[in-house]
Amino acid sequence: DAGITQSPRHKVTETGTPVTLRCHQTENHRYMYWYRQDPGHGLRLIHYSYGVKDTDKGEVSDGYSVSRSKTEDFLLTLESATSSQTSVYFCAIAAGISGNTIYFGEGSWLTVV
Amino acid sequence: AQKVTQAQTEISVVEKEDVTLDCVYETRDTTYYLFWYKQPPSGELVFLIRRNSFDEQNEISGRYSWNFQKSTSSFNFTITASQVVDSAVYFCALTNDYKLSFGAGTTVTVRA
Numbered sequence: 001d002a003g004i005t006q007s008p009r010h011k012v013t014e015t016g017t018p019v020t021l022r023c024h025q026t027e028n029h030r031y032m033y034w035y036r037q038d039p040g041h042g043l044r045l046i047h048y049s050y051g052v053k054d055t056d057k058g059e060v061s062d063g064y065s066v067s068r069s070k071t072e073d074f075l076l077t078l079e080s081a082t083s084s085q086t087s088v089y090f091c092a093i094a095a096g097i098s099g100n101t102i103y104f105g106e107g108s109w110l111t112v113v
Numbered sequence: 114a115q116k117v118t119q120a121q122t123e124i125s126v127v128e129k130e131d132v133t134l135d136c137v138y139e140t141r142d143t144t145y146y147l148f149w150y151k152q153p154p155s156g157e158l159v160f161l162i163r164r165n166s167f168d169e170q171n172e173i174s175g176r177y178s179w180n181f182q183k184s185t186s187s188f189n190f191t192i193t194a195s196q197v198v199d200s201a202v203y204f205c206a207l208t209n210d211y212k213l214s215f216g217a218g219t220t221v222t223v224r225a
Contacts, residue, residue, distance in 0.1 A: 042204065045212060048211070096163070100163065100208065101148075101163050
């Protein structure tokens with residue numbers, strides 16, 4: 001158990017509405033990540049954070065923003081949800097002895113209708 | 114750029130057969146880490162192993178074993194005497210600079 005909690009776990013929303021997913025960790029890890037998983041694409045990095053207020057884009061960042069105002073929380077916002085953002089979203093943290101092992105949360109299933 | 118290729122999309126075996134999952138990677142970095150994750154039907158991603166680029170020693174953990182060969186840029190995973198509970202999607206991944214790049218995954222189905 002890497003101490004990662006994602007919320008909500010399941011959400012259905014309408015096209016054009018904003019959506020925020022929350023990732024909470026309990027162990028003060030510096031690095032946090034948001035990935036999305038889609039059939040045929042595997043897992044792709046959306047955004048990541050390397051400290052409070054320090055974030056950077058991944059390979060599929062368009063349409064997403066993130067914020068990290070506290071070490072323990074990393075928020076992913078879909079500014080105006082589209083059907084192409086229907087996906088499973090995973091939060092992750094880098095932990096382990098040298099901080100190079102990445103552990104994942106349980107996932108958040110998002111459906112945009 | 115980094116790339117991970119899992120050429121096998123699906124593998125189906127009968128219980129107790131051995132299964133080998135192939136993973137080939139590309140990177141220009143000399144220091145990197147390789148991973149395997151398991152995603153059972155319940156959907157969570159379970160960390161199985163991490164190997165750094167300087168450690169080519171093979172590893173065995175119960176029925177699982179991993180063969181890292183830097184010369185061929187491969188990090189293959191074998192499940193010995195497979196069980197129904199091994200049915201899952203298995204992902205190989207590569208990281209340097211704290212960002213993971215995943216392969217597309219191999220779906221393993223173990224039939225009783």
